[in-house]
Amino acid sequence: MTTDVLQIELRKAERSRIQEVDFNNLPFGKHFSDHMFVADFIDGEWTSQMIVPFDNFTLSPALSSLHYGQSIFEGMKAFKNEAGEVRLFRPYENFKRMNESAKRMCMATLTEDVFMGGLEALLRVDADWVPSSPESSLYVRPYMFATDTYLGVAPSKTYRFCIFTCPVGAYYSKPPKLKIETEYIRSAPGGVGFAKCAGNYAGSMYPTLLAQQQGYDQLIWTDAREHKYIEESGTMNIMFVIDGKLVTPATSDSILKGVTRDSLLQIARSMGIEVEERLVSIDEVLTGIESGRLTEAFGAGTAVGASPYALIGYNGKDYMLPEYGPTDSVAVKLRDQMNAIRTGQVEDTFGWVHTV
Numbered sequence: 001m002t003t004d005v006l007q008i009e010l011r012k013a014e015r016s017r018i019q020e021v022d023f024n025n026l027p028f029g030k031h032f033s034d035h036m037f038v039a040d041f042i043d044g045e046w047t048s049q050m051i052v053p054f055d056n057f058t059l060s061p062a063l064s065s066l067h068y069g070q071s072i073f074e075g076m077k078a079f080k081n082e083a084g085e086v087r088l089f090r091p092y093e094n095f096k097r098m099n100e101s102a103k104r105m106c107m108a109t110l111t112e113d114v115f116m117g118g119l120e121a122l123l124r125v126d127a128d129w130v131p132s133s134p135e136s137s138l139y140v141r142p143y144m145f146a147t148d149t150y151l152g153v154a155p156s157k158t159y160r161f162c163i164f165t166c167p168v169g170a171y172y173s174k175p176p177k178l179k180i181e182t183e184y185i186r187s188a189p190g191g192v193g194f195a196k197c198a199g200n201y202a203g204s205m206y207p208t209l210l211a212q213q214q215g216y217d218q219l220i221w222t223d224a225r226e227h228k229y230i231e232e233s234g235t236m237n238i239m240f241v242i243d244g245k246l247v248t249p250a251t252s253d254s255i256l257k258g259v260t261r262d263s264l265l266q267i268a269r270s271m272g273i274e275v276e277e278r279l280v281s282i283d284e285v286l287t288g289i290e291s292g293r294l295t296e297a298f299g300a301g302t303a304v305g306a307s308p309y310a311l312i313g314y315n316g317k318d319y320m321l322p323e324y325g326p327t328d329s330v331a332v333k334l335r336d337q338m339n340a341i342r343t344g345q346v347e348d349t350f351g352w353v354h355t356v
């Protein structure tokens with residue numbers, strides 16, 4: 001990889017805000033590190049790469065991404081090992097996926113130089129912001145949006161790519177209650193569900209609010225055609241333990257290919273747990289809970305790792321999942337192993353960690 005750091009202009013913050021942050025009490029996504037990386041796509045090229053203090057943008061009211069939604073993002077985490085080295089978890093997967101999202105939304109794609117070079121340079125400048133306490137990490141948010149000031153509905157010719165970061169703490173919550181959604185959809189075949197594009201999240205908020213008014217925390221999305229098969233949960237992939245096997249819906253154009261999903265599947269295989277990627281019907285899940293063959297259901301995503309569910313609601317009936325001790329479930333075993341790889345407590349036999 002060629003990372004020509006000289007291309008990146010660095011304007012450092014006059015004073016760091018790091019003293020204002022309580023690293024023992026980090027809420028998700030509220031504290032922003034001192035700097036951000038910015039690059040603009042103009043005349044067919046990524047130009048003016050800069051690391052500047054985290055600050056507001058000045059934007060035109062006619063900015064096309066605000067009107068027509070050419071806006072995509074990524075999310076990944078960086079960790080510090082005992083030696084103080086900054087370790088990114090599988091960043092090339094996020095790079096590849098960002099370009100898949102960009103292609104689907106008819107946006108400019110990123111070069112590896114800009115994505116990885118900007119990411120590494122930013123993490124070097126803000127290395128002090130990477131928490132070292134167990135289960136804390138630096139959440140990294142790369143994103144890109146259209147910047148043409150033109151009201152015609154057409155792909156923008158100019159884009160801004162930005163990366164900023166947030167130190168985040170352990171994500172402890174009591175196991176959420178999930179509702180199987182059979183009216184609204186998150187995505188459909190031929191649509192944009194596999195892309196991490198802004199509008200997907202906007203569209204999911206109202207159905208989620210309705211479920212919360214019924215006492216649930218999150219939704220389980222089902223297929224758009226029949227509402228018969230499980231797709232994802234909230235903004236995460238979903239996994240089940242059925243007959244001792246790790247079972248998850250196979251990815252498609254209506255399911256986002258999570259890096260966490262892939263990591264947990266690979267870790268499970270390496271531990272000798274059988275893995276199945278296939279269609280998972282609502283009926284299989286509910287009868288599985290009732291018969292005791294389905295022993296776990298959990299969400300998989302960067303923010304939480306693996307998040308075990310308390311219950312699944314369907315058509316007004318709640319199906320309780322078994323409760324586990326803090327380290328007894330397959331979900332937590334897989335999550336802990338993934339975290340140990342990320343922080344360097346165990347050897348990274350997969351080659352996933354990218355040291356900055």
Ligand SMILES: *Cc1c(COP(=O)(O)O)cnc(C)c1O
Pocket residue numbers: 075196232234235236237256257258259260261300301302303
């Ligand atoms: C980001 C995301 C995921 C999880 O992807 P990770 O790479 O594991 O963080 C799953 N589903 C949706 C809809 C997402 O936006």
